[in-house]
Amino acid sequence: MAVNTQPIVRLNHVCKSYGDHQILKDINLELEAGKFYTLLGPSGCGKTTILRTIAGFTAVTSGEVEFDGKVINGLPANQRQVNTVFQDYALFPHMNVAENVAFGLKLHKVSKDEIDQRVQDALAMVQLADFGDREISEISGGQQQRVAIARALVMRPKVLLLDEPLSALDAKLRKDMQYELRDLQQRLGITFLFVTHDQEEALAMSDEIFVMNDGAILQGGSPVDIYDEPINHFVANFIGESNIIPGKMLKDFEVEFVGKAFECADGGMRPNEAVEVVLRPEDLDIVAANQGKLVVTVDSQLFRGNYFEIVAYDSDHNEWLVHSTNPADEGEPIGLTFDPQDIHVMRLNESEAAFDARLEQYEDD
Amino acid sequence: MQRKQRLSRNTAYFIPYMLWILLFVIAPVLLLIYQSFFNIDGQFTFANYQTYFSSNTYLMMTLNSVWYAFLITLATLLISYPTAYVLNETKYPQLWLLLIIMPTWINLLLKAYAFIGIFSQSGIANQFLSFIGIGPQQLLFTNFSFIFVAAYIQIPFMVLPIYNSISELNPSYVNASRDLGATNWQTFSRVIFPLTLPGVKAGIQAVFIPSLSLFMLTRLIGGNKVITLGTAIEEHFLTTMNWGMGSTIGVVLIIAMVIIMMLTSGGKRRTRKGMTK
Numbered sequence: 001m002a003v004n005t006q007p008i009v010r011l012n013h014v015c016k017s018y019g020d021h022q023i024l025k026d027i028n029l030e031l032e033a034g035k036f037y038t039l040l041g042p043s044g045c046g047k048t049t050i051l052r053t054i055a056g057f058t059a060v061t062s063g064e065v066e067f068d069g070k071v072i073n074g075l076p077a078n079q080r081q082v083n084t085v086f087q088d089y090a091l092f093p094h095m096n097v098a099e100n101v102a103f104g105l106k107l108h109k110v111s112k113d114e115i116d117q118r119v120q121d122a123l124a125m126v127q128l129a130d131f132g133d134r135e136i137s138e139i140s141g142g143q144q145q146r147v148a149i150a151r152a153l154v155m156r157p158k159v160l161l162l163d164e165p166l167s168a169l170d171a172k173l174r175k176d177m178q179y180e181l182r183d184l185q186q187r188l189g190i191t192f193l194f195v196t197h198d199q200e201e202a203l204a205m206s207d208e209i210f211v212m213n214d215g216a217i218l219q220g221g222s223p224v225d226i227y228d229e230p231i232n233h234f235v236a237n238f239i240g241e242s243n244i245i246p247g248k249m250l251k252d253f254e255v256e257f258v259g260k261a262f263e264c265a266d267g268g269m270r271p272n273e274a275v276e277v278v279l280r281p282e283d284l285d286i287v288a289a290n291q292g293k294l295v296v297t298v299d300s301q302l303f304r305g306n307y308f309e310i311v312a313y314d315s316d317h318n319e320w321l322v323h324s325t326n327p328a329d330e331g332e333p334i335g336l337t338f339d340p341q342d343i344h345v346m347r348l349n350e351s352e353a354a355f356d357a358r359l360e361q362y363e364d365d
Numbered sequence: 366m367q368r369k370q371r372l373s374r375n376t377a378y379f380i381p382y383m384l385w386i387l388l389f390v391i392a393p394v395l396l397l398i399y400q401s402f403f404n405i406d407g408q409f410t411f412a413n414y415q416t417y418f419s420s421n422t423y424l425m426m427t428l429n430s431v432w433y434a435f436l437i438t439l440a441t442l443l444i445s446y447p448t449a450y451v452l453n454e455t456k457y458p459q460l461w462l463l464l465i466i467m468p469t470w471i472n473l474l475l476k477a478y479a480f481i482g483i484f485s486q487s488g489i490a491n492q493f494l495s496f497i498g499i500g501p502q503q504l505l506f507t508n509f510s511f512i513f514v515a516a517y518i519q520i521p522f523m524v525l526p527i528y529n530s531i532s533e534l535n536p537s538y539v540n541a542s543r544d545l546g547a548t549n550w551q552t553f554s555r556v557i558f559p560l561t562l563p564g565v566k567a568g569i570q571a572v573f574i575p576s577l578s579l580f581m582l583t584r585l586i587g588g589n590k591v592i593t594l595g596t597a598i599e600e601h602f603l604t605t606m607n608w609g610m611g612s613t614i615g616v617v618l619i620i621a622m623v624i625i626m627m628l629t630s631g632g633k634r635r636t637r638k639g640m641t642k
Contacts, residue, residue, distance in 0.1 A: 055540075055544060056543075056544075057540050057543070057544075076543070077540070077543040077544055078543045078544070078545075078546045078547055078548060079546075082544075083544055083545065084540070084541070084544045086537045086540070086541060087537075088535070088537055090535065090537035090538050090540065090541035091541075092538060092541070092542075092556060092560075093560070094559045094560060103542070103545050103547075103555075104545030104546050104547075107545065107546045107547050107551055108546055151545070152544075152545075155545060155546070
């Protein structure tokens with residue numbers, strides 16, 4: 001059998017408006033079968049609306065939703081081969097755990113023996129094999145979450161949509177569930193589309209992340225790509241912690257900020273173009289003031305357990321966030337060093353297509 | 366000290382309510398029970414109960430009351446559930462709700478007289494029937510008109526609790542059901558209706574129990590062709606002056622109401638039936 005490279009889900013120029021309010025602005029998206037995708041963005045950015053257009057709960061204003069190569073704009077939710085894990089789980093309170101999981105199978109006229117077998121398998125998959133007879137109100141939030149996943153997976157969907165399913169769990173359980181979800185996805189080979197506003201969650205679990213803001217996808221790519229090479233100020237700020245400093249691109253591989261020129265790994269811009277420079281706090285090393293590439297004055301610091309979070313200011317009054325395993329002295333100057341590849345230069349208002357093209361152009365050199 | 370004070374103040378707040386319950390609920394019921402043990406000459410007796418449970422007339426009357434109350438409740442429910450459902454989908458449900466509640470502010474008697482006018486030989490209803498060529502018909506003093514008017518009066522009391530339970534229903538249940546492949550009808554019968562059942566039960570309580578003892582409508586609209594327990598009580602107290610017998614019927618009615626209350630308020634947490642098959 002030939003390798004199927006056709007995307008399982010594709011959104012073509014999808015827009016959604018409520019009255020004058022535009023929720024989705026020209027969304028283009030392709031999901032390949034068997035991968036873990038994440039829609040990441042602040043609340044109200046339209047990420048859940050994208051999920052709803054794929055699930056069939058929301059009709060698009062314009063554009064096309066394709067599933068397996070067919071446009072499914074008019075197909076009602078109950079005929080789509082996708083299933084959803086809802087943010088509030090939406091487990092039916094008048095049914096017990098097993099009845100909830102069996103709900104969809106009963107509708108599809110599956111034989112009783114097969115239903116029992118598949119419900120049992122699905123519950124075992126989420127480690128709730130002995131919980132079938134429990135009432136929904138009798139189990140914990142984490143268990144409810146697993147039941148919701150089992151209820152969706154028992155339908156053997158081609159795509160599983162997850163709408164912030166971990167947001168109601170406490171931190172510890174959340175971490176555990178991140179591993180389990182990732183593991184489940186890899187074992188089953190189902191395409192997952194996961195919605196979250198938690199960047200750590202997105203980075204930990206995804207094959208590919210789409211960062212969204214204000215109804216548009218700003219950047220799509222692997223977690224490492226997005227973390228190392230954010231396209232703009234918003235993405236750099238939203239994913240991880242960043243020092244974003246105004247600068248000037250002197251020429252390819254040389255950028256000026258805080259009044260000094262530094263070697264960097266970026267290029268493809270106009271000479272002397274105004275840019276923004278990103279330096280991650282963990283890439284900055286503290287040295288003696290006279291040995292640093294930059295000298296900053298320590299303003300305050302917080303002990304974060306596995307590192308110290310140091311806030312410092314340079315001579316241009318830019319704020320610098322530094323993560324260090326050693327404490328610094330407040331009020332004292334320190335030197336900062338970093339490698340050329342730790343510097344990431346962003347053009348102002350660059351589109352994703354132009355960004356990708358530029359990256360390819362100078363990285364090939 | 367302070368806690369004690371607060372406690373006694375809370376008790377003080379309860380006094381008016383307690384007085385009300387005592388004077389207008391407990392005392393009358395006790396009086397009714399007491400009175401039901403006396404015959405028309407004022408002698409203590411169990412004969413009233415004996416008569417009630419051995420007389421075909423009374424048993425038929427009881428059956429009649431229950432039957433008509435059932436029909437009225439059924440008609441009310443069939444109209445109210447879809448009404449409440451549609452109401453919840455509208456843009457201004459509170460406004461529509463107000464319009465539905467408004468008729469309850471008008472005196473029952475006035476509404477009954479209005480219907481006498483509407484259903485009379487030359488009333489609007491018959492004018493319309495004549496216009497479409499099938500009238501005039503005898504509308505007033507029929508079982509149909511009795512059930513029609515009774516249902517009309519009871520509808521707000523059924524719509525309100527059902528509307529409340531529908532509007533409280535989490536919309537993600539509906540989405541989840543569709544997501545798992547349910548058609549609109551399957552979503553309604555397997556998810557929406559079972560989850561709004563508490564509202565339906567509350568509505569049935571609010572309609573069925575008062576319908577058991579309707580008496581004014583049976584006379585004004587039903588033309589006394591339908592004799593319910595309510596009518597019988599009225600006759601005994603006002604016409605035959607047999608207060609003992611009237612009280613006995615009253616006690617039976619109260620017991621019937623308690624039984625219905627227990628039947629409709631039990632099993633609130635969860636209904637397995639119809640879901641597992």
